[in-house]
Amino acid sequence: MTDRTPAAYFPEDCVITIHRKGGTAQTITTEVTNFSDGGGGKDTESVVHFGGAYLTVKKSQEQFEVNFDVDVNDTTWSQVMSYDVTTIGSATMVTSGGTQLPYKIKLEWLDSEYPVSVGNLPGAVGAGFKIIYYNAYGVSYEKDNAADNYLTGTVGFKVEPADQNANGQRYEIECKDFSETSGSGSYVGWETIADTLFGYI
Amino acid sequence: MKYKITNPTRRTYIVQGHQLKCGESIELDEIKFTEPSLVVEKIESKHKNVETKSSNKKSEVRSLETNGFEKHIGEE
Numbered sequence: 112m113t114d115r116t117p118a119a120y121f122p123e124d125c126v127i128t129i130h131r132k133g134g135t136a137q138t139i140t141t142e143v144t145n146f147s148d149g150g151g152g153k154d155t156e157s158v159v160h161f162g163g164a165y166l167t168v169k170k171s172q173e174q175f176e177v178n179f180d181v182d183v184n185d186t187t188w189s190q191v192m193s194y195d196v197t198t199i200g201s202a203t204m205v206t207s208g209g210t211q212l213p214y215k216i217k218l219e220w221l222d223s224e225y226p227v228s229v230g231n232l233p234g235a236v237g238a239g240f241k242i243i244y245y246n247a248y249g250v251s252y253e254k255d256n257a258a259d260n261y262l263t264g265t266v267g268f269k270v271e272p273a274d275q276n277a278n279g280q281r282y283e284i285e286c287k288d289f290s291e292t293s294g295s296g297s298y299v300g301w302e303t304i305a306d307t308l309f310g311y312i
Numbered sequence: 313m314k315y316k317i318t319n320p321t322r323r324t325y326i327v328q329g330h331q332l333k334c335g336e337s338i339e340l341d342e343i344k345f346t347e348p349s350l351v352v353e354k355i356e357s358k359h360k361n362v363e364t365k366s367s368n369k370k371s372e373v374r375s376l377e378t379n380g381f382e383k384h385i386g387e388e
Contacts, residue, residue: 139323201320
């Protein structure tokens with residue numbers, strides 16, 4: 112195994128997909144201008160005792176927060192907030208008040224120095240890194256259009272650290288060398304297993 | 313029953329493991345999703361009007377003879 116992890120991953124290495132549960136995955140890569148991942152903090156509390164003793168109390172983990180700055184040119188992001196959608200022919204209407212449906216969000220960086228095609232990684236040359244959120248719910252969607260700029264939006268999702276069965280819902284997976292087949296197979300397979308677990312097929 | 317799924321949008325969809333770029337179509341034996349943006353056509357029903365069973369309140373079925381395609385829309 113050779114460590115082919117690049118010194119840095121750049122935006123051109125990244126593919127971003129969102130997948131509504133019950134729908135299909137769609138790539139939004141070229142509509143995103145910024146991505147941020149926050150939250151998920153694990154705080155501790157110190158309880159002082161007599162005799163100079165301290166007890167550390169571990170607090171529950173905070174929700175993860177995922178935010179995208181995006182170009183707005185259709186109703187995709189409104190659908191995240193309210194899936195009350197009607198489509199007739201080429202027209203689509205999204206009405207507020209609908210339910211928020213869970214999404215799988217995936218960002219995958221593949222080393223552009225050794226380009227590989229997604230879905231055919233085992234045996235290829237290169238390295239990859241991906242962050243996957245399962246059951247992310249849209250919590251905010253703000254639009255902005257300055258007179259000297261185009262229509263943009265900021266979309267926020269929140270993800271619980273684990274589901275009701277304590278299955279972790281945020282994955283980070285890396286593979287240092289796709290040509291090493293056991294590793295690259297796991298890189299692909301772990302996501303497939305999680306897709307099945309959470310119902311994103 | 314086979315289904316032809318067409319992507320009329322500018323986005324790329326990944327339909328049951330198959331990449332579907334803008335304007336591309338794919339044939340599947342089974343559909344496991346509901347996606348308003350994708351056009352779904354029943355291939356074996358080209359010579360008659362068809363009715364699609366759907367519990368979806370917002371589904372739409374169009375005559376293949378009059379429109380040349382059939383579309384399922386809506387949500388679970």
